[in-house]
Amino acid sequence: MFAFVVAAVFLLLFAAGVLRDRRRFGNAVYLGLAVTFLGIGLLAGIDDAPPGVAETVMIVGLLVLGLGPVVLAALLCTNGVKMVRKEGRRPANLLALLAGLGMFALMGLAIAAAVTRSPALGVLVGTTLLVLAYVSFLFLCFVGYAYLYGRMRIRRDADYVVVLGSGLVGGHRVPPLLASRLDRGRQVYEMLAARGGDAPVLITSGGQGPDEALPESHAMADYLVERGFPAGAVLREDRSRTTEENMLRSKELMERDRPGSSCVIVTNNFHAFRAALTARRAGLDGQVVGSPTAAYFWPSATIREFVAVFLQYKVVNLGICLTLILLGVLAWAVR
Template sequence: MIDMVAFVVAAVFLLLFGIGVLRDRRRFSNAVYLGLSVTFLGVGLLASLKDAPRGVAGVVLIVLLLVVALGPVTLATLLCSNGVKMLRKEGRRPANLLALLAGLGIYGVMALMVVAVFTQSAVLGAAVLTLLLVLGYVSFLFLCFIGYAALYGRLSIRRDADYVVVLGSGLIGDRVPPLLASRLERGRQVYEKLAERRGAEDTEEARTPLLVVSGGQGSDEAVPESHAMADYLVERGFPADRIIREDRSRTTEENLLFTKALMDVERPDAECVIVTNNFHAFRAALLAREVGVNGQVVGSPTAAYFWPSATIREFAAVFLTYKKVNLGICGGLILLGGLAVLAAL
């Protein structure tokens, strides 16, 4: 009975997910619906193990126990190792500490759990349970985020976009670093595909795609980022007359707002393809929807070691975007834990 109910609930959330994607793939609710669908599917499969052959059920349970026992230790170790690598390669900026801090945090929670078990402290046990509830909620959202972000990055781009928008990521002096170069090369590829399609369908010059490079000048940069981005492309044979420079923005949100203003001048309500790095694509899509940019986002390749810290940073930004709901739920869980601690006194 439990398995059938779980499968039905999973199907309902999968239906909501499909409707959400068809309406607008740039919604975080799509990620939550997908995560809930997978979760209830898993519950249904576990519940159905009672009808499985004894050997199959035993193997599945052993695998699950190993994942529960060894998974957190393995994850914490990998995060700490990656964090040290990030510090060596990228420097000691706060953003580069995220993977290391996450790994140490997991070790800390496991240590608290061990202390609670050995001391048999009801208060500490209730506090640890509260912490696990909050972490469980945040971890669920994180898994929803990375799962749907991976899926979003594989969705096809629009065939009829009028603009390709490449978001800046920072210069080294006046030089385009590898991270930004990967965005520009991906932007060039997208532009060429769109131009090829337009050439086969419509030869009017007004319908030829334009490429927008977006980024202002930071305090440690010798030139506006968009200028260096345009120079990079032109030096490699890209037609200069197809480039538009947006040189005022300092953040991703400003990238999108100021670029929208430029696009609306020439082609109001035009569709675009936004290019950033793959770890940043889903959050950029959420921002594009929020500010009213009619465009989907594609990602360029990123070095593997950069992924963990960058993904944690992106998730934290999305989590705080919906802070009223998320902090409200976390606050409710903490309140329940506090009541449990008081009851244990």
């Protein structure tokens, strides 16, 4: 019963957080804690379930704990190889592969600790599992809430649509990933324009990289205009180099022309929640929506987004991880 009460408290905190501001990572943690304590409450009452339910839950749990990590590691490695073949060997494209290999390495280490009965290996594995459990919990919170955030209704009172840039192919051509953002941005623009009143303005946001022949925002605007989008409705923000600068520079343009205005920000769906967190920090009154992305791109991209968010709160997160490691060292010292 206590677990259900705690779950209800966290669910209320989650609801209050969403009503106050959807763009908070705390909302994801509250939701994750609510689901966790709800699960604990259900498991605690499993003895009162109809005959056969407890046995079924136990079998399923053992299968998930035993085979789940192996299957997940294999899928990550397979996806990682595909990602490298399609997108190249940039560090960001290796994340799924490295995560899968890391899981296999940890499983091998656990087997070695069990076979050798080495206390040192046992403490190392236990400490690593504690840190991994904490990071995995945050990762599941991030993925779950990002999924919900991406399905929230688009506001209909925005004055601007801001499309975030990404790299250009060959230094001048819009790649499929960026084209997806622009097509989605156009859809949002047309929805807002249909409301009546003052027409919105679409901002293409992106500066010029060292290997690019022109600013990303110019290539993005050209892509839209060549496909019939009204040139007079496009504003080019061509000084930003990062997502945070996208937000700040676009905000400057909006405040210059329409002080106090709001916007809808468009990026790819895997990037939407982190972009929303960034928009909140930049003081931008904007909801973030995502555009479709190829399925094979998701695992590495999602891991990359989570790592970036994890490091945004590095004082708390690294502090907790360090505390768990110190507990492992203490356990080794007093064994």
